[in-house]
Amino acid sequence: MKEDTLIEVQGLQKVYSGKRSLFTPSKKVTAVKDVSFSIRKGETFGLIGESGSGKTTVGRMILRLIEPTNGSIIYNGQSLRDLSNKEMTSLRKEIQIVFQDSGSAFNPRKTIGAQIAHPLKKFGENQDPQFIHQQVLKMLEVVGLRADFFHRYPHELSGGQRQRAGIARALILKPKFLVLDEPVAALDVSVKAQIINLLIDLQKEFQLTYLFIAHNLDLVAYFCNRVAVLSKGEVIETSSTIDLFNNPKHEMTKKLLSSILTLEGDLGEVYKKRSVI
């Protein structure tokens, strides 16, 4: 493991046992077959693949929201899978997740403020209510939300505002590593750009490392330093963003690249032209 590696995933695998019935043997479903990659401190690592490629499962396994069937996850020299539940709980402060906003990332019956404060109340060192309140307000400001959002309910927020609140919640315990699970896929174009810019600013401010999970490539190209392409539960290609775009090796990668829609219209053509040069 190199000095500057923050997280290293080796041979990760997830097999679901599937439905069993009296007459048919249980069918095993392999969601993730064999995934390995390592992420350096401070970088943004992209994980792309089509639906069903297993990218979301990989993100969840790193957080141990889903238990892997096989493989290892080394975070900062510690093997996450060997940690006891208690040790894992204390490590959870450092590893957090931002969800694809579908309106369900927040509990509809609790205020935004209460939900951002919740982790602080459970695991924060300073339990003074005044301090917790201040921390939440500060975090709301960091993500660009006014203080009066504290008392609002999730359904009173727009998609972009909810996503900002989601980022605030993920950052409240000062994590080092964030899994971004398609954080902008459900947002409008103009809001998408806002959130990406916010994430870039936060990365600088808090020295964050990102795992960015996405299904399309245009934002990945802009946002990520390195990219792994996932297909049918396997990593088929890992390289720097520039190399991947200029020099795609795998057929699937080429197909994904040629499916980016650009303003020039026939994008496939544009891409072909470029890769020839």
Added chain:
Amino acid sequence: MTTKWKQSCKAFLSDKMATTGAIVILFSLILAVFASWIAPYNPNVVAEGSTRLMPPGTEGHILGTDQQGRDILSRVIFGTQTSLISAVIPVIIAAIISVVLGVIAGYYQGFIGNLIMRTMDIFFAFPAVLLAIAIAAILGPGLLNVIIAMVIVRIPYMTRVVYTDTLQESQKEYVEAAKAFGIGDIEIMFKQILPNVLPSLIVYSTTLAGVTIVTVAGLSFIGLGVQPPTADWGRMASDGKKVLMQGYAFVTFIPGIAILILSFSFSMIGDGLRNALDPYERSKAKEKKKISRKTSQHIA
């Protein structure tokens, strides 16, 4: 929360049927509590000077007297006690047990979930009324045993409701977010998921209370419920059937109508609550779904 609560209250009160239902229940609650003061006669004793089967409208006995000469109005008033108790108490007890079973089964699924839900399935194999009769017959007659029977009968239905909702809620990302912070299962189940499951359970319970009144009356009718001389609507209807065909139908009909009104009122409240507890968001989503469904029907 207060504005939301106010909104729900407003929505409920704007529903005329539901408000009427609520007023009826409130009224019958007052009757039940103050029965001894309100009722003109002792319900279980033949009043002095009254004869058997006096028709409704008789002076001193507005609703007439039954075949023993007891005042029907007084018996109906006292009957609200057993009706309300046997409707509300079993539903509340069943709801509490179902919440625990349903939330655990829906959240953990797997072995525990299967164990709970398959056990419930066994009860589903019998029609509710039949099951209630069987249990009441085994336990023997009496109010307490009726309540126990109704609790057992209602648990599978309510557990199913809690289970399905919990299953849906557990897959939402706010639950994963809580897990990602290392928040414990108990807290997630009962502090995060439960508040989202509760509204539909409350609605369902209210409707069930209405059904339970009828079932309990049915048990009394066939002699498995409350024992004489306690005034009970089902029992009263049952007693009246002996003279039903002899021109004294009112003896059966009056308690029957009381059962109908009370049970109907509970259903009305249930309907009103369903609309009122639906947050604006959800009703909007429903409207959207309606539009898209309508679209596809027309176009497809």
Added chain:
Amino acid sequence: MNVQSALNTESLLKVEGLSTKIKTPEGVLTVLEDVNLTIEKGEIMAIVGESGSGKSMMINSILQLLPKTLLEAYSGNIEVEGENLFAIGEKKMQEIRGKKISLVAQNAMTSLDPSYRVGKQIVEIMLEKTGLTKEQAKEKALNLLEQMGIDDPKRIFQSYPHQLSGGLRQRVVIAMSLACDPDLIIADEPTSALDPTVQLQVLDLFQTINQQFGTAILMITHDFGVVARIAEKVAVMYAGQIVEKGETADVIFNPTHPYTQSLIKCIPNLDWVFDKGAGKKPLWQIKGEPPNLMNLSQGCRFFNRCHVAKDICQSTNPLLKTVKPYRNEHSVRCVLIGGGNE
């Protein structure tokens, strides 16, 4: 196509000064205001807008699908081949839906019934809306499925919706929308739920349909990439109004409204990846959020988020002005363009 439209003086769909008001718990809301657009036969037009811009209300207005409990009032005109939709009855309207205009929804599952085989569902529509016999309908359905680029139409015909992938399902829905040979297909973000590679295939399919059957297409989308790929004309919507419309090339390469300009700039530029000298430019963003239609103030609706706004924008309601008169004129709703408000 041009010859045809020259012979036929009536446009396929003509929306004139359409305003739609709906009822909400908070009061009456004007979700569409002064919308004008025409679609000629065989044309592909796109409507671009963010959520809340009124693009779905546009579909509901054109197809008259707003439930009575929600609708407050329409004003203006919607004409299909010269027939005013507000004047004809619900019965005639039902004939227009499906036979003249059909809809492809964003989520295929809203149009498909999970409990019937997809073939049966397509045949059913044909039997209901056209005079075909069962055998004819079945043959036509199989034909359609084949034309949708489905390799094994017989197997798909016999499948249930849940057995199909997202892309296949969307193809089935498109086939369904073609069942009664409509003149216009309204496609409501038909590809935004699909994987990028599948999205491309489906877009190409729409283009093929347009060329083969001469079906006009009204594509609702939020993605200028989709517009560039298939549309001839485009209208950009913001907060219930059309703020810019014109030929796709005009709008994309010469965006005039500040909102259109911003939307286009929000698309990440990939030049730096291919050309190492180009350098990574910061991603353009539009500040703020779309306005709440409930409490609109006077003046331009984009005022708060605009990067070139001046004082006049806050006081004057901009009108749609022509900046380039042609067959497909390019017009813009901005006070700062073309000098003053006429």
